[in-house]
Amino acid sequence: xxxxxxxxxxxxxxxxxxxxxxxxxxxxxxxxxxxxxxxxxxxxxxxxxxxxxxxxxxxxxxxxxxxxxxxxxxxxxxxxxxxxxxxxxxxxxxxxxxxxxxxxxxxxx
Amino acid sequence: xxxxxxxxxxxxxxxxxxxxxxxxxxxxxxxxxxxxxxxxxxxxxxxxxxxxxxxxxxxxxxxxxxxxxxxxxxxxxxxxxxxxxxxxxxxxxxxxxxxxxxxxxxxxxxxxxxxxxxxxxxxxxxxxxxxxxxxxxxxxxxxxxxxxxxxxxxxxxxxxxxxxxxxxxxxxxxxxxxxxxxxxxxxxxxxxxxxxxxxxxxxxxxxxxxxxxxxxxxxxxxxxxxxxxxxxxxxxxxxxxxxxxxxxxxxxxxxxxxxxxxxxxxxxxxxxxxxxxxxxxxxxxxxxxxxxxxxxxxxxxxxxxxxxxxxxxxxxxxxxxxxxxxxxxxxxxxxxxxxxxxxxxxxxxxxxxxxxxxxxxxxxxxxxxxxxxxxxxxxxxxxxxxxxxxxxxxxxxxxxxxxxxxxxxxxxxxxxxxxxxxxxxxxxxxxxxxxxxxxxxxxxxxxxxxxxxxxxxxxxxxxxxxxxxxxxxxxxxxxxxxxxxxxxxxxxxxxxxxxxxxxxxxxxxxxxxxxxxxxxxxxxxxxxxxxxxxxxxxxxxxxxxxxxxxxxxxxxxxxxxxxxxxxxxxxxxxxxxxxxxxxxxxxxxxxxxxxxxxxxxxxxxxxxxxxxxxxxxxxxxxxxxxxxxxxxxxxxxxxxxxxxxxxxxxxxxxxxxxxxxxxxxxxxxxxxxxxxxxxxxxxxxxxxxxxxxxxxxxxxxxxxx
Numbered sequence: 031x032x033x034x035x036x037x038x039x040x041x042x043x044x045x046x047x048x049x050x051x052x053x054x055x056x057x058x059x060x061x062x063x064x065x066x067x068x069x070x071x072x073x074x075x076x077x078x079x080x081x082x083x084x085x086x087x088x089x090x091x092x093x094x095x096x097x098x099x100x101x102x103x104x105x106x107x108x109x110x111x112x113x114x115x116x117x118x119x120x121x122x123x124x125x126x127x128x129x130x131x132x133x134x135x136x137x138x139x
Numbered sequence: 140x141x142x143x144x145x146x147x148x149x150x151x152x153x154x155x156x157x158x159x160x161x162x163x164x165x166x167x168x169x170x171x172x173x174x175x176x177x178x179x180x181x182x183x184x185x186x187x188x189x190x191x192x193x194x195x196x197x198x199x200x201x202x203x204x205x206x207x208x209x210x211x212x213x214x215x216x217x218x219x220x221x222x223x224x225x226x227x228x229x230x231x232x233x234x235x236x237x238x239x240x241x242x243x244x245x246x247x248x249x250x251x252x253x254x255x256x257x258x259x260x261x262x263x264x265x266x267x268x269x270x271x272x273x274x275x276x277x278x279x280x281x282x283x284x285x286x287x288x289x290x291x292x293x294x295x296x297x298x299x300x301x302x303x304x305x306x307x308x309x310x311x312x313x314x315x316x317x318x319x320x321x322x323x324x325x326x327x328x329x330x331x332x333x334x335x336x337x338x339x340x341x342x343x344x345x346x347x348x349x350x351x352x353x354x355x356x357x358x359x360x361x362x363x364x365x366x367x368x369x370x371x372x373x374x375x376x377x378x379x380x381x382x383x384x385x386x387x388x389x390x391x392x393x394x395x396x397x398x399x400x401x402x403x404x405x406x407x408x409x410x411x412x413x414x415x416x417x418x419x420x421x422x423x424x425x426x427x428x429x430x431x432x433x434x435x436x437x438x439x440x441x442x443x444x445x446x447x448x449x450x451x452x453x454x455x456x457x458x459x460x461x462x463x464x465x466x467x468x469x470x471x472x473x474x475x476x477x478x479x480x481x482x483x484x485x486x487x488x489x490x491x492x493x494x495x496x497x498x499x500x501x502x503x504x505x506x507x508x509x510x511x512x513x514x515x516x517x518x519x520x521x522x523x524x525x526x527x528x529x530x531x532x533x534x535x536x537x538x539x540x541x542x543x544x545x546x547x548x549x550x551x552x553x554x555x556x557x558x559x560x561x562x563x564x565x566x567x568x569x570x571x572x573x574x575x576x577x578x579x580x581x582x583x584x585x586x587x588x589x590x591x592x593x594x595x596x597x598x599x600x601x602x603x604x605x606x607x608x609x610x611x612x613x614x615x616x617x618x619x620x621x622x623x624x625x626x627x628x629x630x631x632x633x634x635x636x637x638x639x640x641x642x643x644x645x646x647x648x649x650x651x652x653x654x655x656x657x658x659x660x661x662x663x664x665x666x667x668x669x670x671x672x673x674x675x676x677x678x679x680x681x682x683x684x685x686x687x688x689x690x691x692x693x694x695x696x697x698x699x700x701x702x703x704x705x706x707x708x709x710x711x712x713x714x715x716x717x718x719x720x721x722x723x724x725x726x727x728x729x730x731x732x733x734x735x736x737x738x739x740x741x742x743x744x745x746x747x748x749x750x751x752x753x754x755x756x757x758x759x760x761x762x763x764x765x766x767x768x769x770x771x772x773x774x775x776x777x778x779x780x781x782x783x784x785x786x787x788x789x790x791x792x793x794x795x796x797x798x799x800x801x802x803x804x805x806x807x808x809x810x811x812x813x814x815x816x817x818x819x820x821x822x823x824x825x826x827x828x829x830x831x832x833x834x835x836x837x838x839x840x841x842x843x844x
Contacts, residue, residue, distance in 0.1 A: 051225060052223050052224050052225040053226075067754075081391075083392075084225065084391075085225055087396075088283060088285065091287065115320075116393065119321070119326040119388050119393070119396075119400065120388060120393050120396035120397055120398065120400055121287075121326075121396060121400030125287070
């Protein structure tokens with residue numbers, strides 16, 4: 031899995047390419063958690079992420095909670111149907127702000 | 140501050156894994172910092188080896204013996220570091236005596252599943268053919284048991300206020316007519332929550348969701364050519380894991396989160412969850428059955444064995460779990476506590492529960508330690524405990540199940556007596572008992588109406604529509620020459636066996652269904668209905684559809700269209716029961732006017748008010764005084780119910796009310812919809828306050844206001 035972080039005008043975009051599972055979620059946590067400070071906004075672009083496992087869902091949830099605790103925002107964008115469906119069925123979906131695309135995130139801020 | 144006992148201290152013999160001595164508690168596989176703690180007990184094993192697989196791999200990746208010096212008592216435990224939690228499956232090889240006459244069947248060539256496995260792999264998607272050469276079919280996995288419940292908690296709805304709705308997790312939505320996105324799954328049930336709220340039930344009782352093998356005993360039906368499966372699931376592989384094949388996310392191993400989310404969403408709208416649990420036997424069968432878990436771990440401890448070492452069969456399914464053995468008792472307690480704490484489950488219904496009261500030789504006990512432990516356990520203290528108080532060994536304990544004031548029972552006598560009365564063949568003496576919450580059975584100390592779970596239908600037996608459409612069972616599709624399934628159905632086909640176009644017969648059947656649900660819902664005690672009864676679901680006369688994984692047992696939501704009147708009736712009568720606490724007392728009636736209202740809490744009537752001809756078994760009426768609702772603690776309307784199971788119309792003289800109130804009709808099953816039942820609160824005042832003409836085979840409910 032690869033994470034490309036791109037600071038933009040009002041938000042930081044982190045593109046995730048590949049699956050988030052028990053093998054790759056420690057890496058995701060390490061790279062993304064430090065961004066949760068100073069009331070910023072991080073948008074995860076999951077267009078090229080086709081599968082998030084139980085471990086992956088938990089890392090995303092921990093990120094969301096940490097961002098909220100720091101007064102920051104975490105948005106998830108570009109989820110494919112299957113990932114969205116799994117997040118819904120396992121109850122994780124309620125903890126996130128979801129957008130169809132990064133542009134939608136930018137438009138809503 | 141970091142603990143000093145978290146670091147690896149040894150290497151495995153193959154050198155690949157770092158290890159350290161484990162902690163005996165908790166049993167099973169627990170994630171600890173850096174690794175997994177594995178713990179398993181066996182009274183008679185001489186040694187134990189941990190077997191690790193990569194997910195779905197045919198052969199193990201590693202076999203790590205538990206060092207004997209790390210054993211504490213009879214518990215083998217160790218921590219293995221740096222495992223990929225989502226990728227591994229684990230099992231055990233146990234060595235010990237092979238001495239079947241003395242109950243020992245250790246076989247170290249077999250890989251055994253952890254009895255405490257919280258996630259089980261191997262049947263991840265329902266019905267997908269397994270690799271029959273697999274050396275380890277049901278594989279334990281490591282569980283992420285963390286979950287954000289937010290502020291969810293068990294609802295603790297008083298049991299007398301419950302309307303229990305029994306369903307099969309797959310059959311509830313598998314039929315395409317359900318129109319859900321994930322048919323036949325926990326997620327599918329969740330999609331129907333709005334429907335459940337509309338119907339008005341506040342508790343679902345789900346048939347077994349503990350991991351089971353749908354392929355157990357699978358065979359082709361000689362009559363239909365379809366595959367017969369272990370569909371109902373009353374035969375478990377593991378008690379701590381939800382069945383992956385019942386989850387839409389089972390293929391990803393996310394069934395734990397999916398089921399917890401279902402419970403959370405149900406609780407959010409006030410619906411409780413009761414699990415049907417099957418501790419009376421396991422899927423391992425008798426000595427000819429497979430080695431899945433217990434047989435190879437500690438056969439003599441887990442199973443009731445004859446003096447020659449064969450398996451007692453009080454369950455009718457090959458073996459019987461040794462429930463009152465102290466070790467097994469602990470396991471059952473651990474299991475129920477786990478479902479209560481980790482899944483926020485509100486209660487349990489125990490299949491063939493009398494087995495739980497048998498001692499290690501199979502004899503019934505006066506004070507079974509297991510049942511007592513469950514009744515007094517602090518964690519289970521507010522859980523509903525419901526017993527199916529009979530077993531296949533002839534022990535029938537309805538009314539005498541050891542209760543300690545905590546256990547409720549499936550009241551089989553309610554079903555039998557009310558069905559007989561319904562078809563005109565019954566006794567109003569017996570009806571009088573059933574309507575009152577069966578004081579003849581539960582009138583003793585500490586029990587009360589709350590001990591009685593009243594039902595007319597359950598998964599065992601006909602659906603409600605079939606109960607009024609068939610005199611005989613028709614289980615030919617089960618391939619057992621129609622020998623299986625109960626014969627004492629007390630059903631009546633209303634004049635024709637099976638489906639018919641005859642409008643008179645169909646009208647009578649619909650009326651009988653309304654009569655049945657009325658009698659059930661005006662009775663004291665806790666009512667239970669079966670999913671689909673509210674829209675006339677049929678199994679075409681099959682009263683034992685345990686193996687039918689098809690349209691026979693998948694409820695047909697399409698029937699809602701032609702049976703809207705039945706659904707409408709169910710909705711309104713459920714709402715009526717919930718609006719009238721006089722129907723939902725905890726204790727039994729005292730048969731006197733202790734509130735000084737001028738009326739006793741319950742009074743009996745017939746064609747004449749205040750007088751019952753107890754020899755006329757077709758007619759009975761009763762009145763509940765509203766001032767005595769909930770033992771006089773709550774003020775309610777008085778309710779009068781008249782039941783005429785005779786084939787002719789009869790006038791029932793109404794009890795005279797004080798001047799400031801009058802009788803209003805709420806329900807009259809003889810009237811054509813929409814006049815058969817009114818919106819609760821909008822009942823129609825009767826012109827004639829002295830007499831009501833109750834139609835043939837009809838039930839009437841009046842409200843005084």
